Amino acid sequence: MEENNQVIIAGVSHLQEDFDYSMNELAQLVNANNQEVAAQVRQNIDQINGKTYFGSGKVQEIKQLAQYHNVTLIIVNDELTPAQVRNLEKATQLHFLDRTELILQVFAQRAHSRQAQLQVAIAQLQYQLPRIHPSGNPLDQQRGQGGLANRGAGESQLELNRRTIRQRITKLKQELQHVEKTLTTQSTRRQNSRLPKVALVGYTNAGKSTTLNGILDLITDHDSKKVFVKDQLFATLDTSIRKITLPQQPSFLLSDTVGFVSKLPHNLIEAFKSTLAEAKNADLLVQVIDASDSQRQQMMQTTQQTLLEIGITNKPMLYAYNKSDLTPNYHGVEVAGNNIYYSALQPSSLKTLIQLICQKLFDKYQTIKVLVPFNNSQLNQYVNQLTIQSQSYNNDGTIYHLLVSPTDYSYLAAYQIN
Known part of the structure; x- marks a missing residue:
């Protein structure tokens, strides 16, 4: 690898909970930024140095380690003040980057849509x-x-x-x-469609996009509907939304949202609030978790904290433990309450996941039999947007057997027959 792609990462442990997890995450962010970690520097101190963040002895150690590895860039596992960056660079003649700026750089590389590019900029x-x-x-x-x-x-x-x-x-x-404004118009149309909404959320690179593509494989032959997938942090920055239509089941919208990471910069959360609106407006969240990662609990905490920051609370949620096939004692897909242990690469797993989503999403739906007069075109149009299990005719109109939501049930109660 080229010399200028080598970096040293550094952090202060007493300032952060789950420090090892955070440093490992920083190393992954470095790799996502097309760089390589040459060495790590850690310091245990009770209080940071206001001028240089690290103690003076540790600053000199960083300088010597950088000379040894022929590295000019140091990435710090925290957000530094402008003065700390200037003082560190003056003391070492090296370039310092903090965690926030690194995440922003990664996001800038991954932004493909104009919306994402503007948000990151x-x-x-x-x-x-x-x-x-x-x-x-x-x-x-x-x-x-x-x-x-x-x-x-x-x-x-x-x-x-x-x-x-x-x-x-x-x-x-x-x-x-x-x-x-254009995207809001599209979102409003989705809201008005009355289709239930499900959002895949979770830590970056947990398998949300792979899960969505696997589900699409089961219901369509069109590869054009698939979303981009790559084994890297923040492969997906734009929210992708697909309509999921199943036999004898109501259709629903399934969205794949931007992944989370700990210490996600506040400005970035603010900028991406509109992108994350699909999660906020969802009827059901499916938190996708990498079951094979030893730090999955911290990742779940990161997801929960980020959801709170964007104002998502008390939302029904399923916990989808992806990559369970990579864990010991996995004998196939398993469901336990709101938890599912599955593999997004196994169609049988995904079928069970879809069933669980439908069970959770449509648990209050019920079957209703209605008679719609032939001359009531508006009502006929309304009914044809619902899940029609069967239909027949008599002299008075069309008889429908429908699977409907509580809202639709109330609207159609006047037309119900035995």
Whole structure:
């Protein structure tokens, strides 16, 4: 691997719960950013150094380790203040990147739709705003250190840079509003369709997209409906929504949402709130969990925390333990209450998952027999959007046997017959 792709990751353990998990996650983020971890540095201290984050001795250790591995980039497992970054770089002559900026870089690489690109760009600029130097030119910064005579010019340049970034943020937000207005119209149509909504949520790379594609394989021959899948963090940033139609069952919408990771930057959560709206509007959440990962409990906690941050509470949820075939004592798909242990690569597993989703989603549905007069075209149109189990005719109209939701049951009660 090329020299400039080598990095050192570093962190302070006493500041973070599940520190080993967090450092392992940071290493995966580095790999997702097409880089390789050459070494790790860990420090156990009760309180961070406000000026350099690490203690002075650890800063020198980082410098020496970087020289040994011929590395110029250090990635820190926390969000650093602008002053800490400047002081660390001055003390070591190395480049420092914090966890937040790394995640933003990964998201920028993965953003394909215009909506995702705008969301990431806004989050990046909001992150950069308090961190810009008086000048983007290092020579200008050196000249600015020469005395008070240059200080005012440096501050003017700093304000100019900040004003430029704020203007750019405003422009991008306006464009994002325009893009989201179109998407909101589409979402409103989905809301008005009365189709129940199911959202796949969970930690990044747990298998949400593979699960969706596996379900699509069972119900359609069209590969064009499949979503992008790759064994990497944040392969999916855009919400993909597919209509799932099954024999003798109501149809429903199934969405594949952006994955979560611990310490997801606040600006990024804010930027992606519209993308995550599908999860917020869902009737049922299916949390996809990598059952083969030893840190799955922490991943579930990360998912729960992120859902709380975007305002999702008290939502019905199934816990789908994917990759169970990679765990000991797996003898096939198993359901226990709201938990399912399955493999997204096994059709039989996915059939059971679909059954469980339908059971949970349609548990309050009931069969109803109604008579719709021939001349009531509006009601006929309404009924034809429902799950019709059978239909026949008599002199007064069409007789339907329907599987309906409680809302539809109330609406059709006046037309019910024995």
